[in-house]
Amino acid sequence: MAEIDKDTILQALKSVRSEQAGTDLVSTGWVKDPVISGGRVTLMIEVPAELGPDLEPLRAEAERTIAELPGVEAVTAVLTASNPTGATAAPPPRQPQAAPQQQAPRQGGPQVGGHGGGPGQISLPSIKHVVAVASGKGGVGKSTTAANLALALARLGLKVGLFDADIYGPSVPRIMGLHDKKPGTRGDRIVPLENHGVTVMSIGFMVEEEAPVVWRGPMVVGALEQLLRDVDWPELDVMIVDMPPGTGDTQLTMCQRVPLSGAVIVSTPQDIALLDARKGLHMFRKVEVPVLGIVENMSYYQCPKCGNREEVFGHGGARETAEKLEAPFLGEIPLDLKIRETTDAGRPIVVDDPDGAHAQAYGAIAQTVWKSLTGEAAEMGEAPKKRKKPKFWFR
Numbered sequence: 001m002a003e004i005d006k007d008t009i010l011q012a013l014k015s016v017r018s019e020q021a022g023t024d025l026v027s028t029g030w031v032k033d034p035v036i037s038g039g040r041v042t043l044m045i046e047v048p049a050e051l052g053p054d055l056e057p058l059r060a061e062a063e064r065t066i067a068e069l070p071g072v073e074a075v076t077a078v079l080t081a082s083n084p085t086g087a088t089a090a091p092p093p094r095q096p097q098a099a100p101q102q103q104a105p106r107q108g109g110p111q112v113g114g115h116g117g118g119p120g121q122i123s124l125p126s127i128k129h130v131v132a133v134a135s136g137k138g139g140v141g142k143s144t145t146a147a148n149l150a151l152a153l154a155r156l157g158l159k160v161g162l163f164d165a166d167i168y169g170p171s172v173p174r175i176m177g178l179h180d181k182k183p184g185t186r187g188d189r190i191v192p193l194e195n196h197g198v199t200v201m202s203i204g205f206m207v208e209e210e211a212p213v214v215w216r217g218p219m220v221v222g223a224l225e226q227l228l229r230d231v232d233w234p235e236l237d238v239m240i241v242d243m244p245p246g247t248g249d250t251q252l253t254m255c256q257r258v259p260l261s262g263a264v265i266v267s268t269p270q271d272i273a274l275l276d277a278r279k280g281l282h283m284f285r286k287v288e289v290p291v292l293g294i295v296e297n298m299s300y301y302q303c304p305k306c307g308n309r310e311e312v313f314g315h316g317g318a319r320e321t322a323e324k325l326e327a328p329f330l331g332e333i334p335l336d337l338k339i340r341e342t343t344d345a346g347r348p349i350v351v352d353d354p355d356g357a358h359a360q361a362y363g364a365i366a367q368t369v370w371k372s373l374t375g376e377a378a379e380m381g382e383a384p385k386k387r388k389k390p391k392f393w394f395r
């Protein structure tokens with residue numbers, strides 16, 4: 001099969017003309033280095049934000065042009081925009097739908113479910129439930145929680161996917177031990193990767209590691225939607241979406257476009273983070289996505305040597321906030337060096353120490369989430385080392 005290289009791609013793109021810029025696509029300087037993985041080409045086109053909405057035909061033509069090159073099996077071109085003022089402009093939000101699933105559930109209360117697919121939403125027919133893991137601000141451990149929750153759900157015997165939508169800092173490839181891997185292709189679809197028994201996709205797989213991922217407003221949503229659609233998702237019981245941090249227009253639009261069955265909000269006990277958590281809760285309620293509950297992360301510090309427990313940030317705030325706001329409290333995860341080390345080493349604690357207290361805590365959260373989604377109880381599978389033939393763990 002013919003090898004593709006960057007020069008051939010750029011040469012071909014010279015035949016694509018931008019009416020708006022009055023020149024060919026390459027001369028605009030908008031084309032970033034194409035990423036080539038086997039027969040798959042991913043192309044970022046970074047355009048002035050104000051032109052973005054008019055440039056869809058240009059994007060599509062670039063995609064068609066590359067697709068015609070020998071050796072190209074699949075191509076994804078995405079528009080991104082760099083905006084020095086930092087201002088964002090998201091597409092107008094879809095009006096919230098009045099659907100029965102869109103009431104905030106209570107623990108032990110009515111089940112929620114279905115993967116939406118309403119007007120303006122992406123259709124994900126092979127996925128039964130899509131759950132967003134969100135936080136009002138960055139750095140609270142959202143990705144760590146998303147990964148461990150996904151792994152704990154897999155341990156319940158479920159088929160689980162993890163989609164990294166945190167386009168500003170995609171950390172799922174590293175957390176899931178896949179940072180040096182690239183997804184393959186089947187026909188014109190992207191085949192997601194798998195590790196620790198969970199199917200994983202991240203925008204981080206598609207960009208060069210050192211490349212700063214600068215995305216703004218509608219481009220983020222467009223790129224994520226496209227990636228979600230281009231992936232050949234297997235049949236999944238549940239997909240966890242690691243959302244971009246914050247509660248701005250981008251997050252709001254994501255919540256409206258992705259057919260969410262529910263959302264989990266991660267917060268630290270600090271007041272400021274809790275205020276942000278409230279914003280997160282209000283955001284999901286505004287778009288009528290059920291909030292499955294709040295997880296308090298870095299809840300307290302337990303000395304690994306003496307077992308002494310210290311309430312670093314005035315522990316318990318998330319539980320109180322959850323009660324006040326009538327959202328379920330899902331559980332607390334302590335601040336523990338082992339959680340950091342295992343996460344950062346690509347073997348999250350649920351895999352690294354499946355019998356430990358932290359894995360049990362994530363397991364209990366996973367059970368509550370699954371019960372809220374389906375009304376069904378699910379039992380934890382045993383840790384793999386105890387099984388001769390692990391049934392649920394490494395599938």
Ligand SMILES: Nc1ncnc2c1ncn2[C@@H]1O[C@H](COP(=O)(O)OP(=O)(O)OP(=O)(O)O)[C@@H](O)[C@H]1O
Pocket residue numbers: 135137138139140141142143144145166169171245297298299333334335336337339340341343344
């Ligand atoms: N419970 C915990 N105990 C110790 N370290 C933790 C815990 N939770 C997360 N961390 C560590 O905190 C850092 C930030 O976590 P993570 O990347 O999950 O946060 P995030 O909210 O997703 O951040 P961002 O939104 O900026 O991507 C990581 O190094 C992670 O290992």
